[in-house]
Amino acid sequence: MKPRRLPELHIEGYKEMSITQGPKEFLKPKSVFIPLSIPNGVVFKKEIGDHVLLGEAIMEVEGRFKYPILSPVSGTIKGKVKKWHPSNKLVDMIEIENDFKEEKVDTFLNLKPDEMTREELINVMMMTGLVGMGGAGFPAYVKYSTKEKVDMVIINLAECEPFITCDYTCVLYNAQELIYGFRYLLKAAGCNHGVIAIKDKDINNIVIEMLKPLLDSNMEIRLLRDVYPAGWERYTVETISGRTYKNLPIEAGVIVSNASTCYSFAETLKYGIPPSKKYLTITGDAIVKPGNVIAKIGTQINDLIPLFGGIKEGIDISNINLIAGGPMTGKSMFFQDFVTTHTLGAAIFLVNKSKGKIHPECLGCGRCTDYCPSFLSPFEIRRELKVGNLEELKLLGVTKCIQCGLCSFVCPSRIELTEAVGKAKDMVLKLGRK
Ligand code: SF4
Ligand code: SF4
CATH class of the missing domain: 3.40.50.11540 (NADH-ubiquinone oxidoreductase 51kDa subunit)
Known part of the structure; x- marks a missing residue:
């Protein structure tokens, strides 16, 4: 083919x-935060108060493909706290207080x-x-x-x-x-x-x-x-x-x-340095001097913003659209204190210019269909989702959606098509598992 x-x-x-x-460096956070909410679950390998080395396993991911999650710093396990994850969910995380010694496992x-x-x-x-x-x-x-x-x-x-x-x-x-x-x-x-x-x-x-x-x-x-x-x-x-x-x-x-x-x-x-840091882009028209930073995994985004001059003067925080990840596939975030992960590539701070310009109705222009790389028809999927027509959703091939975000991006009415197709996909997949 x-x-x-x-x-x-x-x-x-x-x-x-x-x-x-050039990129900034932020390799000495006071604490790092590691999510406990991984889809297949984790087995915690340490106790609160334990000392850990950089690269020491603190938990193991369960399920078919097991693998360890290592500490990005050397320090002490402080305990369990709730923190914002780039998925815009408040989740349990393990806090590791940095001792700044960077003592690493010799493995x-x-x-x-x-x-x-x-x-x-x-x-x-x-x-x-x-x-x-x-x-x-x-x-x-x-x-x-x-x-x-x-x-x-x-x-x-x-x-x-x-x-x-x-x-x-x-x-x-x-x-x-x-x-x-x-x-x-x-x-x-x-x-x-x-x-x-x-x-x-x-x-x-x-x-x-x-x-x-x-x-x-x-x-x-x-x-x-x-x-x-x-x-x-x-x-x-x-x-x-x-x-x-x-x-x-x-x-x-x-x-x-x-x-x-x-x-x-x-x-x-x-x-001999296990994965413990990652390049990350801090950008958008609300940031004084956008750029990149190499930061420890588990760093709070809040701590990184000052490296780029902070938020521009005169911009109301409530008028910023903050995205964890890219504007096409990332998540809109409520708060700036979310935590970096192995997969997060960016935090984007955009001044919201769309107030009052949204037409909530579908204009029937077909742009969402024309641009879908999986050759789906997002506006039809949204229509069938509204009436809960699972059979039709299956026929419309929702499971082929790659959540690229293009349909929402090109829609002149700014309809949240990606979210709708994502929901429809989850429903059809769940039905298949039953
Ligand atoms: S998010 Fe899904 S439906 Fe929308 S354009 Fe991408 S693949 Fe197509
Ligand atoms: S792009 Fe938006 S307005 Fe155009 S057909 Fe799709 S949902 Fe309707």
Whole structure:
């Protein structure tokens, strides 16, 4: 089957806003907060009051794919507190008070990846709880321990949502580490062909030119069209490999990893530092000097805002639309004191200019259908959801929705279509499980 052609939609990127200055550092938070509310549940491995090292397992994720969650700092486990999560939910988190000593576990020191087998590299991914940092946070060791033949590993550097430049910044300032990590991701996949997928746009030229001389002979850079959602895994795989698949990229012989995940793997292999920090974009027209920061996982966003000059004078906090993640797939947040996670890429502070301009009714323009990359009809799905017609929702293919946010974005009436389709999808999936 030939890959489908994605509807052409170039979205204004607003990326220049956050790359005019080098990244800041925030690696010494007083405390970090680790969510206990992970879908399959966790087993807490420590007691309140215990001392932990950076990289020590504090809990283990339950379910089919078990993996540890490590402490991003050395310090003391203070207790359980309620904190805002980037999903805009108030959840239980473990607070670890930082002792600022950065004492780390010695498990990953002096690794010699050249001498390690594929299985040993995958074991490092598992023991460090390495998860995909660009999307759903799927454990990396599960992808790489496949028994299927892998003939291509793609580093996804598309970063296709507007405003976000954290992967771009991560690679710009750590190009050698990216290639180093990529070398061993290829080894872990038992594969000899690596592709770095990046969008064909002017601001990416610097990164591309930096990477080119560093590439190993089995690596190449391939360009994606500057459209949204070019970084969607299915689109990236189909465009780069020319192959389609039904459920997972591995069916097409491909593994995809995000650029920040690759960098994090390199940090472990090269310096013995397990995943404990991440680049993050703090941006939007309400911020004085937007930019990027490398921060410990579990840091409160509130602590990062002053690094960027804070909120512009004269802007009423109640008139800011704060988004955790990108404007297409992220969540609107009630409060600024939410906590960073392995997968969070940005906090975007936008001045709300839409007051009084919303038409709540569908105009029947069809834009939501024209632009849906999964070829769905969001306005029909919303209509059938309102009357609870589950059979029709199934026929409309709601489960193919990738929650990209495009339908809401292009709708002239600003109807929350993504949310409606998401609800419909959950209902149909629940019904299927019964
Ligand atoms: S959120 Fe779902 S329905 Fe809306 S455009 Fe994206 S894939 Fe289509
Ligand atoms: S884009 Fe909005 S107004 Fe146009 S058909 Fe879809 S729901 Fe209706």
